[in-house]
Amino acid sequence: MTQASTSAKTLTIDIGGSGVKVMVLDAMGQPLTERSRVDTPNPPTQEAVIDAIAQLVSGQGDFDRVSVGFPGVVRDGVIETAANLHPSWLQFDLATALTSQWNKPVRVVNDADMQGLGAVAGKGLELVITLGTGFGSALFLHGKLVPNLEAGHHMFRKGETYEQQLGRAALEQVGDKKWNTRLQKAIASLEHLFNYDYLYIGGGEAKKINFDLPPNAKIVPNITGLLGGIALWRE
Numbered sequence: 168m169t170q171a172s173t174s175a176k177t178l179t180i181d182i183g184g185s186g187v188k189v190m191v192l193d194a195m196g197q198p199l200t201e202r203s204r205v206d207t208p209n210p211p212t213q214e215a216v217i218d219a220i221a222q223l224v225s226g227q228g229d230f231d232r233v234s235v236g237f238p239g240v241v242r243d244g245v246i247e248t249a250a251n252l253h254p255s256w257l258q259f260d261l262a263t264a265l266t267s268q269w270n271k272p273v274r275v276v277n278d279a280d281m282q283g284l285g286a287v288a289g290k291g292l293e294l295v296i297t298l299g300t301g302f303g304s305a306l307f308l309h310g311k312l313v314p315n316l317e318a319g320h321h322m323f324r325k326g327e328t329y330e331q332q333l334g335r336a337a338l339e340q341v342g343d344k345k346w347n348t349r350l351q352k353a354i355a356s357l358e359h360l361f362n363y364d365y366l367y368i369g370g371g372e373a374k375k376i377n378f379d380l381p382p383n384a385k386i387v388p389n390i391t392g393l394l395g396g397i398a399l400w401r402e
């Protein structure tokens with residue numbers, strides 16, 4: 168590591184459909200500040216969300232660089248989809264907007280990709296899914312990310328996608344029991360599709376899982392979504 172990166176403080180931001188979370192990490196990826204969170208503004212326009220981020224960040228002290236997990240397809244810092252936010256995000260250059268706000272380097276990736284970077288072991292084929300407002304997914308081969316997987320918007324069952332069957336709206340509509348049954352079926356379906364070595368399950372609703380996971384699957388804490396921010400700066 169270079170001299171600069173051994174002391175760099177990384178501000179990490181997790182933009183979600185229901186909450187926006189921030190914290191500052193040290194060069195090893197350990198938290199330096201308490202995680203701070205606000206509800207995602209409604210409507211979640213890019214302007215309102217960026218204002219909310221600015222307020223949260225003002226309470227976090229200083230930092231040298233910024234990592235952002237965004238709930239949609241992100242290419243070179245530009246937002247291409249935002250299924251659970253607002254159309255004002257489409258084609259918005261979030262990386263450039265935040266760079267000019269703080270005058271620090273900013274890297275933006277998909278939220279499930281960032282969560283996955285904080286979760287995977289770096290061996291074999293690893294799949295990450297996140298259960299929150301939406302259904303996030305991330306795929307890694309020997310620790311290398313295949314970006315913007317977006318399995319959530321693919322057909323799962325009964326003419327509905329994984330996200331339509333397992334997103335928060337579905338959970339609230341059908342209740343924990345049915346949602347758990349669906350999730351078991353989803354895991355079986357994803358295992359057949361990807362033949363992964365290991366599955367990680369994150370997101371705020373992972374705590375609702377009430378069945379025994381297969382031996383090649385485990386739940387990762389929701390904070391992983393922020394901790395993954397350090398990996399965007401690995402040399």
Ligand code: BGC
Pocket residue numbers: 183184237238239240248250251277278279297299300301302303304317319320330
């Ligand atoms: C988005 C994904 C995102 C997931 C979880 C989906 O609706 O399309 O990009 O990772 O929600 O936030």
